[in-house]
Amino acid sequence: MSEPGTDAEVEFLTTYDPSKYAPVAVTVDVVLLTVRAGRLAVLLVERKGHPFQGRWALPGGFVEPDDDLDGAAQRELEEETGVLIAGEVAGVHLGHLEQLRSYGAPGRDPRMRVVSVAYVGFTARDEAIAGSDAADARFWAVDDLAIRGIGSADGVPLAFDHDRIVADGIERARAKLEYTTLATAFLDEPFTLGELRRVYEAVWGESLHEGNFRRKVLSTPGFVETTGETAQTVGRPAALYRRGGATRLHPAILRP
Amino acid sequence: MSEPGTDAEVEFLTTYDPSKYAPVAVTVDVVLLTVRAGRLAVLLVERKGHPFQGRWALPGGFVEPDDDLDGAAQRELEEETGVLIAGEVAGVHLGHLEQLRSYGAPGRDPRMRVVSVAYVGFTARDEAIAGSDAADARFWAVDDLAIRGIGSADGVPLAFDHDRIVADGIERARAKLEYTTLATAFLDEPFTLGELRRVYEAVWGESLHEGNFRRKVLSTPGFVETTGETAQTVGRPAALYRRGGATRLHPAILRP
DNA sequence: GTAATAGTGTCTGTGAGACATTATGGC
DNA sequence: GCCATAATGTCTCACAGACACTATTAC
Numbered sequence: 001m002s003e004p005g006t007d008a009e010v011e012f013l014t015t016y017d018p019s020k021y022a023p024v025a026v027t028v029d030v031v032l033l034t035v036r037a038g039r040l041a042v043l044l045v046e047r048k049g050h051p052f053q054g055r056w057a058l059p060g061g062f063v064e065p066d067d068d069l070d071g072a073a074q075r076e077l078e079e080e081t082g083v084l085i086a087g088e089v090a091g092v093h094l095g096h097l098e099q100l101r102s103y104g105a106p107g108r109d110p111r112m113r114v115v116s117v118a119y120v121g122f123t124a125r126d127e128a129i130a131g132s133d134a135a136d137a138r139f140w141a142v143d144d145l146a147i148r149g150i151g152s153a154d155g156v157p158l159a160f161d162h163d164r165i166v167a168d169g170i171e172r173a174r175a176k177l178e179y180t181t182l183a184t185a186f187l188d189e190p191f192t193l194g195e196l197r198r199v200y201e202a203v204w205g206e207s208l209h210e211g212n213f214r215r216k217v218l219s220t221p222g223f224v225e226t227t228g229e230t231a232q233t234v235g236r237p238a239a240l241y242r243r244g245g246a247t248r249l250h251p252a253i254l255r256p
Numbered sequence: 257m258s259e260p261g262t263d264a265e266v267e268f269l270t271t272y273d274p275s276k277y278a279p280v281a282v283t284v285d286v287v288l289l290t291v292r293a294g295r296l297a298v299l300l301v302e303r304k305g306h307p308f309q310g311r312w313a314l315p316g317g318f319v320e321p322d323d324d325l326d327g328a329a330q331r332e333l334e335e336e337t338g339v340l341i342a343g344e345v346a347g348v349h350l351g352h353l354e355q356l357r358s359y360g361a362p363g364r365d366p367r368m369r370v371v372s373v374a375y376v377g378f379t380a381r382d383e384a385i386a387g388s389d390a391a392d393a394r395f396w397a398v399d400d401l402a403i404r405g406i407g408s409a410d411g412v413p414l415a416f417d418h419d420r421i422v423a424d425g426i427e428r429a430r431a432k433l434e435y436t437t438l439a440t441a442f443l444d445e446p447f448t449l450g451e452l453r454r455v456y457e458a459v460w461g462e463s464l465h466e467g468n469f470r471r472k473v474l475s476t477p478g479f480v481e482t483t484g485e486t487a488q489t490v491g492r493p494a495a496l497y498r499r500g501g502a503t504r505l506h507p508a509i510l511r512p
Numbered sequence: 513g514t515a516a517t518a519g520t521g522t523c524t525g526t527g528a529g530a531c532a533t534t535a536t537g538g539c
Numbered sequence: 540g541c542c543a544t545a546a547t548g549t550c551t552c553a554c555a556g557a558c559a560c561t562a563t564t565a566c
Contacts, residue, residue, distance in 0.1 A: 023279070025280070026282060026360070026371050065362065067362070069371070101355055101357065102325060102358045104325040106323070115282050115325070115371070117371070192518085193519090209557075210517085211518095211520075211558085212557080214518085215554095233516095235515085235518065236516080236564055237517095237563065237564065251554075251555090254555085449545080467545095467546080470546070490542090490543060491536075491542085491544025492536040493537065493545075494545055512529095
């Protein structure tokens with residue numbers, strides 16, 4: 001058992017042989033999703049340098065010595081967009097950010113060995129992000145991108161293996177909406193049940209039955225809670241809701 | 257767009273500045289689970305050196321230059337146990353191995369910055385592994401370990417943050433058994449429905465109703481297929497099954 | 513009026529939970 | 540005989556899918 005400060009450990013720490021491991025760079029990449037105009041969209045950054053100059057890529061960067069991985073993902077996102085995503089600040093809900101998976105195939109970056117820890121995030125703050133000073137960052141509707149099984153083959157191609165990372169992030173989002181209340185992370189409060197349903201429809205790419213969806217959401221304790229207010233767009237005024245305390249749905253809302 | 261071999265790219269490759277990123281070691285760690293004597297168990301290795309000398313840790317090691325991450329996980333497991341886990345060789349099913357998540361908090365290894373990509377695996381081959389030449393590797397029942405929410409606080413403590421990795425691996429296994437057919441990866445063929453049910457009970461830590469479980473499994477097309485043979489242990493002879501072609505369960509078998 | 517969305521009510525089939533009962537082996 | 544496990548049958552309740560219908564706004 002290691003006792004901090006013993007001679008054995010100090011000796012070990014100083015004699016640890018760095019040639020035992022291959023040099024690897026570790027980066028974080030973030031798949032930040034939002035729903036704009038009823039379409040699922042992902043934040044991408046135009047690459048300034050080689051390789052893949054001019055192509056669109058996920059925001060991300062190297063892990064700094066004092067970052068933990070979650071912190072690195074948040075920091076990179078804030079650096080590229082000026083907007084903080086995860087958590088809650090001064091009572092304002094800022095969306096959701098969670099680790100997706102890691103990608104480390106040799107050659108996925110032609111410069112050197114890079115292992116990327118990917119994150120996936122959900123946000124409603126697409127206007128704040130698109131309007132930030134990072135003019136090279138914008139949201140792309142995912143079905144305008146060249147991603148197998150999601151966009152069209154002649155869509156916009158992405159840099160590196162980011163098409164696969166986006167695909168995995170979308171699949172994570174689709175699954176999360178089934179068994180958690182995270183669809184509300186795509187919305188600012190207050191929101192209507194129609195807006196919430198359109199989040200599901202955009203993420204799943206399926207239309208949902210209005211009446212059944214309403215019954216399901218309102219019968220799940222803590223999914224949403226009523227504000228008593230109503231909103232007027234087109235059609236009948238809609239009741240306004242805010243997020244409830246529940247995080248998981250049981251039973252789940254299954255994809256059609 | 258990058259054209260391989262252009263002057264611009266060649267220049268970039270040679271002028272890439274290694275001081276831009278912090279040195280990080282990348283390792284893989286494997287949470288290999290099995291069911292022995294009706295208890296969920298995990299493969300651990302006794303540490304020979306500092307830090308955490310003498311404590312039990314997950315099998316793992318550095319990612320080699322030509323490994324992809326999945327390959328590194330398989331190789332490390334084979335090096336430590338002499339047994340191949342993932343895939344299928346000569347018609348023999350060798351279990352299941354998938355990426356879990358990555359762990360990279362600063363200080364999680366006192367020697368240096370290490371990012372570990374963790375994998376979780378399921379196997380029936382606990383005898384082959386325990387009987388291999390790696391005498392320092394053995395399966396531990398998870399509830400004999402000091403893992404919050406799973407074992408007892410005075411159980412065997414693990415090295416590094418491996419208690420949390422094991423906990424995350426167990427949670428992944430519990431979730432996977434709900435919506436996939438991977439419970440069969442814990443069993444050699446052929447198997448009885450009673451053996452399959454005891455896998456669920458060991459992983460979930462809950463007892464299941466025999467009749468309802470049978471109805472559910474047999475009514476899911478492709479979960480198992482009958483062999484026509486029967487096995488005799490204690491009680492009435494039980495029909496023997498092998499894995500079917502299905503991989504996902506819909507609807508899922510929900511934990512009680 | 514029409515169009516569009518919000519909201520309510522009802523029927524029906526599927527499937528899970530609970531329970532009882534029978535079958536077939538070892539001892 | 541008893542005990543243990545396998546295997547079958549049945550009742551009931553929850554809930555999702557489908558559908559019809561009403562309500563309230565803008566135009």
